Amino acid sequence: MEIKTKSIEQTLIPLVTQITTLVNAKEKPIKSEKTLRAIVRVGQAVNLAVERFVSVGESIADNNPEIKIDMYQACKDSRAAGTLIEQLCEIQRGDVGQARQCADKNGMVRAARSLLSSVTKVLILADTVVLKHLLSAKDRVSISLNRLENVANFTEFVKAFSQFGTEMVELAHLSGDRQNDLKDERRRAQMAAARQILERSTMMLLTSSKACLRHPECETARENRDTVFLQMRRAMDLIHFVVKDGVIPDLAASSKGTTEPRKNSGTCSKHSKKSSIAEWRLEDLNQCLTVHNAIKKFEDIVEMTRMTLVGPAYRDQLTSALDTVVERTQDFTDSAYTSNEHREKILLLCDRAKLELNQLLRIGVGLDQAGSISPSEDLEASILQTLRASKDLKQQLQDTALDHADELFKITDEAEFMSQLKNAAIAGDHDRLEEFAEKFSEHAEHIQEVCKLIHHVANTESLQVTSKNLDYCLKVYGIQVLNASHTLCMHQTSKIAKENLDVFMEVWQSLVNDVASISSEIAELCRGKLPEKPVYMSLPRPGRHGTTSKPLKPAKLDMEEQAKIAKLGLEMKLLTSEMDAETEKYSSADSNDIVFRARNMSQMAFSMYQFTRGEGDLKTTQDLFTQAEFFAEEANKLYKLIRHFSYQVPSGQHKKELLDYLDKVPTFVQQLQFTVKNPTVGKAATFTKVDNVIQETKNLMNIISKVVTTCLVCATEFNLDFRGSSTSRSRNTSPYRNELEDYTFNDELNNTVEMPTKEGGTSVSDPNI
Structure with a gap:
């Protein structure tokens, strides 16, 4: 069974620690009466802990019929294994008072494996209930979105938006817990990307919907609104994908959809929805086709040639891997924003990598013809030269991308572009607006190009997912800023249209800031400066039904x-x-x-x-x-x-x-x-x-x-009387939080138990495990 969350993994640690102690105790003769009693106590503690644990599991099964049969069976297996371990820890005394073990080490190992397997199954089944509540919260938000999309007037909209807000808060809470708990870096980044889209879309949903209700005949206002709905649904599909570890509902029909967003991606037709979701799946979810990953794969194959001796089966792999690297460098060399100096260096380094690989292949052919079974000095030297060429190419690509980003943010005044568009729209000057819109489109294209190159050199899965999502959002919202500007230009006295433009511009500014931030982070990683790594503290709960993310330690600001x-x-x-x-x-x-x-x-x-x-x-x-x-x-x-x-x-x-x-x-x-x-x-x-x-x-x-x-x-x-009674809103909480995650084996297992050490003395179990 694959454990995908940190909380389940950490829940098992105390149990594993104590069982390991028991298994190790079976390896050598036990001479001390005190040690024998300690082993018996540990066996009893394990069995008691398991008994209390499975009682919680059975209560969960009673409340969740869909897992009841499997949960009861896993609890039964856990109880049986716990009882067996206690029996194996009991002792018998011989006629001369010599203590001996009831069973050998192999029996204890089998019992331990059975116990860990069944306990892990109980935890995983309980985790499915947590996931069910997360998906239910997502479905409620989807229903609220449908309701919002179909409102006919402001009164209905305000009522629907209030309900939507309550459900969004709950979804944010549950998805945040899951994000922190996931072990896989890529899945955590995908969940973070989805949550960020939902958060940024909330204000845009409000203003664009109001603009659409106030100006129903305005096509650009409708495109604004439809794009926001599309992006939010796309984000919820991604949450579903992460929760289900690779499954998006109703995606089969769109799996062959286009991988490029349409020009008017705001149009909320069936085709555009399918295209958007298919793009997310094909490009963002399964793999990142970056030059960094291509070079890494090429280098791994080159390293393997020390064992394969560049045999016939591996020569095609090497050639194909390098061709992939060269193909992906074309995004750098074909870019209109790449300087001639950078372009020439990249092309030269690609040629150098090809030459070094050809030399490596020739040496491999020679070794094959000679029937050699061990690497030669020439082979080792050629491997090092090929890897050096690959490293130099990677460094040049990083320099090119980061120089692009530095130049962009040195010469660009984002506020000026925003101000020009807004002033022209408020003045109702269509000609000036078209002029500034063209400039903004060129500027947006430049930012997208920089983001694409930054994505290529991102060297962690998290940064690759984040930069890819950022690239897509830039393509979508660059167009929508212009749509919001045209809406205001047609209705320059509309406060709602002005507010809508302000919100879309704020989101655009946030996206640009994200590009600057991520390029800075990649630059630090490329220079060998590791950013502060988050430390996950498992199972932090202030009480029953608490969250899976530990509350931060309170801090004072300097x-x-x-x-x-x-x-x-x-x-x-x-x-x-x-x-x-x-x-x-x-x-x-x-x-x-x-x-x-x-x-x-x-x-x-x-x-x-x-x-x-x-x-x-x-x-x-x-x-x-x-x-x-x-x-x-x-x-x-x-x-x-x-x-x-x-x-x-x-x-x-x-x-x-x-x-x-x-x-x-x-x-x-x-x-x-x-x-x-x-x-x-x-x-x-x-x-x-x-x-x-x-x-x-x-x-x-x-x-x-x-x-x-x-x-x-x-x-x-x-002259109105506005006295009234205050009302309070109860917090919409999930009816179930994983009680088994609240349970800890430490309650029964962290009592001090003396066990033998290699030196023959005693050691004390760590109560903080």
């Missing part, structure tokens, strides 16, 4: 880090001051739920501002994240109160303004919840998360301030 986020904190402080000034006009705050909750949120935001100054009650980053969660929950409660109040407001400009602001609250709440729940490892990542949490809190505080102010204006203008 003065320099606090200074970097002080600006955001100050901006948030100004917002709280504005809202305090508005609510102070109402002295009867205790009897006014809206004012009461607004002040409550203001106080929370102020404490987060104090954190950025190193002051107040929030001392660690974990304190900040917890406060942000409460802040988001309070915003949800306030949203419901004001939504109820809005029904009293007469139709007109005031009500329209109130609803326009209010409709944005669920999205900002969701963005903050996404940010807070995003797992991070390492000080740099934690600081980035703090910065993002402060930013998202400020954004939410900003819209809450506008909502409350408008609400108070409406109450004064129309």
Whole structure:
């Protein structure tokens, strides 16, 4: 059985440790009475631990009929193996008091194998229940997407989007747990890519849907919206692929789809959906056809020639492997952005690699004709020369890609492109917009080219998956930025169209920043600087039904880090001051739920501002994240109160303004919840998360301030009573979290047990295993 998660692997460690101790104890005669008693106690502890373990497994089976039969059988096998181990650990005494073992080492080994196999099967079956809940959460999001896609008016949309947001938070939580728990680097990167698409798509889904509802006749607005839906479905297909380890539903019909995105990839037709999913599967999921991987394969075959002596069966493999390398270097040499100097060096190094390989093949033919059965000095020298040529080619390709990236980000001002497009669209100047759109398209093509070359030299599976996904997103959203610009140009007075363009531009800027970040990371790896490696701590659970990702150790920010986020904190402080000034006009705050909750949120935001100054009650980053969660929950409660109040407001400009602001609250709440729940490892990542949490809190505080102010204006203008009862929303949690992952064999096995050492003394089992 293949163990694919870290939690299952780590759950087995204490059991393996103790069983190994018992097996080793059978290898040598046991002379000490104390050691014999220790062996008996270990056998009893193992059996007791197994008994408690399988009782949990059987309770899971009772609640999940689809695994009941297999789970009961695995539990039965585990119980039998545990009992056998206890019996093997018992002792008999001879007539002269000489203790001897009940069974030999082979019996213990067989029992141990049986126990580990059956316990592992129990864990894997329990893990399928966790996966079922993850897939159920994904299916609920899919249903919500279908509902959102078919809404006919704003009222239906707001209601559907609120439900969608709740389900997305749960999916983000469960998929994040799974991402952290996966052992396979490639699968973890694929899950991370899917989750990032969903997170970035949420705001685009809101604005593009609103633009489409407000301007139903606008084709570019519809393409914006359809593209977002397509990307989100594509991301959920990828989650399904990772969870099922290689299966995407309903993909057979599209497995031969095109591998190039269509020009108007936003069109949400059946053909475009199938093409998108097929592309993901063929290029991103199964393998990465990069020059780095091609060179690695070629070098592996060359290394093998020390044993194969370049026999006839391997000569074609060597030639074919080098041809693949040369073919993939054409993305570098054919690029319009590659300098002549780099292009000539690459071509020369390819020729050199061919010459060295031909020399190696000639030596192999000579050895074959001579009937040699061992490598010669000439063969070893030729192998080294071929590998050196390959290494030099790889280094040149890395230099070319990284130089491309450096030059691009030195000369490019992304903000200028965005500003030109936006200004032309707002002015309604179609001619200028077309001119700037052409420039932006050339610029976007340049970024895509750099991303493609960076992908070719990425030297880890994680970076390869990330860069490939980034390349695809750049192709999709470059077009959609222009579509959003054209929508605004046709409706230059539309606030919704302007907001939609802002959001698509923000996503584009994030993608460009990702290209810069990933090129920097690859540069460090190519120079031999290994980035900080995340350390996974297995089975971290604050309690029953906890998550599979260990909570970060609370950290304090130093003065320099606090200074970097002080600006955001100050901006948030100004917002709280504005809202305090508005609510102070109402002295009867205790009897006014809206004012009461607004002040409550203001106080929370102020404490987060104090954190950025190193002051107040929030001392660690974990304190900040917890406060942000409460802040988001309070915003949800306030949203419901004001939504109820809005029904009293007469139709007109005031009500329209109130609803326009209010409709944005669920999205900002969701963005903050996404940010807070995003797992991070390492000080740099934690600081980035703090910065993002402060930013998202400020954004939410900003819209809450506008909502409350408008609400108070409406109450004064129309003399409305807006007292009401507060409501709370219970958290939508999965009905089942893997109880067997909560179970640990340490409870029974980590008691101190003395066992014999090689020196004849005693050792103590590590209670921390």
